[in-house]
Amino acid sequence: MQHFGWFLGAGFGVQGWGDPTYGIGYDWKKPTVYQEASREFERAGFDLFIIEDGVTVPDTYGGTAEVNLSTARFVPKHDPLPLVPYLLQATERLGIVPTLSASFYEPFTAARLLATLQHFADGRLGFNVVTSGSDIAAQNYGLDKQIEHDRRYDRAEEWVQVVRALWRSWDQDAVLEDIAGGVFADHTKVRTIDHKGEFFQVRGPLNTVPLPSEPVMVQAGASGRGQTFAGRNSDVVLALASTPERMRTYRDGIRQVAVEQGRDADDLKVLFVVQPIVTANAEEAASVREKRRTLTQASIDEALQSVSYLSGVDFKKFDLDAPLPEITTNSNQGTLDNFVKSAPAGSTVREILQARAEKDGLAIIGTAGEVAAHLGELGEAVGGDGFLFTGQVHPALVHRTLDPLVPELRRQGILRTELGDGGLRANLQDF
Ligand SMILES: Cc1cc2nc3c(=O)[nH]c(=O)nc-3n(C[C@H](O)[C@H](O)[C@H](O)COP(=O)(O)O)c2cc1C
Structure with a gap:
């Protein structure tokens, strides 16, 4: 399960x-x-x-x-x-x-x-x-x-x-709601936390x-x-x-x-x-895969704006056909790492995008x-x-x-x- x-x-x-x-x-x-x-x-x-x-x-x-x-x-x-x-x-x-x-x-x-x-x-x-x-x-x-x-x-x-x-900061039994006794909450069961x-x-x-x-x-x-x-x-x-x-x-x-x-x-x-991308049959699945694997300007922009947003690094400044230089970030490190390691070290941005497109990702x-x-x-x-x-x-x-x-x-x-x-x-x- x-x-x-x-x-x-x-x-x-x-x-x-x-x-x-x-x-x-x-x-x-x-x-x-x-x-x-x-x-x-x-x-x-x-x-x-x-x-x-x-x-x-x-x-x-x-x-x-x-x-x-x-x-x-x-x-x-x-x-x-x-x-x-x-x-x-x-x-x-x-x-x-x-x-x-x-x-x-x-x-x-x-x-x-x-x-x-x-x-x-x-x-x-x-x-x-x-x-x-x-x-x-x-x-x-x-x-x-x-x-x-x-x-x-x-x-x-x-x-x-x-x-x-x-x-x-309140004990579970702090609230008495004791109408006969006239006590709503027991003050000994509610404490400051004094966090410094x-x-x-x-x-x-x-x-x-x-x-x-x-x-x-x-x-x-x-x-x-x-x-x-x-x-x-x-x-x-x-x-x-x-x-x-x-x-x-x-x-x-x-x-x-x-x-x-x-x-x-x-x-x-x-x-x-x-x-999950649910298709009616195997032919439709093949056509969805094929479409996802074809890089277009729109799909390149989509992928690069996403990694730029998540990593805080502007991927537009890299030449698509030059090896991606070593980069670090103060933002989402895991996301950046995942992106860079999608293809062998020294790959170009386009090769990384193609490798990611081939793999179906999530x-x-x-x-x-x-x-x-x-x-x-x-x-x-x-x-x-x-x-x-x-x-x-x-x-x-x-x-x-x-x-x-x-x-x-x-x-x-x-x-x-x-x-x-x-x-x-x-x-x-x-x-
Ligand atoms: C599946 C998933 C969902 C996330 N959702 C959000 C979110 O809603 N808002 C946000 O600011 N960051 C979100 N993040 C970013 C994480 O909170 C975290 O900052 C990111 O994974 C980077 O962490 P790292 O530097 O430890 O790798 C998400 C990350 C993942 C993987």
Whole structure:
């Protein structure tokens, strides 16, 4: 059995731009389309729905936002937090996971917001912690540039400690609601946290009531420091890896970090992002593959704006047909590394792009039966814990993917038939 979920890489942003069904019967700016998708995920037996976020109009690629704005890539997007109550209202058991930046939310603000939402959610809330690597994001929050990569993680680590300490600043039995005795809460069970750390100074206590359970922490650190942060603190790790061997190595590494921290490795679920592309038959699958393998100016721009945005390095400045020089970044190191290593050292940018196009990347292309069988085999080879489908949640894509695939995943015996009602953490611990 595997856990399944959906990672909305476009965030609360444009859904379906470029698809012939764009905008038909839905408006990406309003909650309804996400509510409908959530109901589909819950019906399917998925554990969670993760919503990406970012706070910039990316203009790294060629020093202009032209490609991003004209193709609606990574921008525009709404803030995912106000969407959460709508998604909770539309569903009963699905875990809802908005993204939140530890670099830009004060820990008290985050702890209070998430505590409030967790009360609405009855234990179904998670939060995807990111550190927002780009300088242009930092410049929206009073900084000239983003702080150094590993220090950003040190700071995020302290941020998580403070948030959790605030959640624990009320004992579970602090609220008496003793009407006869005239006592609402026992003041001896509510304490200041008096945190004075390297990055934060927070008095506490939190001014909400104890949480039904702590929100599930999700993280996607891929660099060495990122993996340590995730292994120490996360309940779920969002991971990108393109081969079963890399998936297994990554999962083993993260679990090892968790064990070194005295955690039970099975408390941490590593979920790999995949993109199922369900076709009617083998001919259609072959034609989808062929199309993806043919580099065009549009596909080159699409791939390079994406790696430019994620790494903070302008890939437009490199000659497509010259070997890619050695580059480093203060932003997403794992993403950059993954891109560069797609082809042998010394390859040109075009060769890297071609190698990536040949490999299908995160895509699993085939009939529903083939995709389900592939996921079953992949799950066996990796040894657990499950997968996150990625894609925009416009109705055509959700139905095109889930309607044929869910019955096949059930037939394979890898997708549960029912979610429990004990909240996201309990569902994740079912297996
Ligand atoms: C699947 C996945 C989803 C991510 N989602 C977000 C996101 O919503 N917002 C964001 O700012 N960063 C996001 N990131 C970036 C990560 O939070 C992290 O910064 C990145 O993996 C780089 O970490 P590293 O430097 O440790 O490799 C995501 C990364 C991955 C792999």
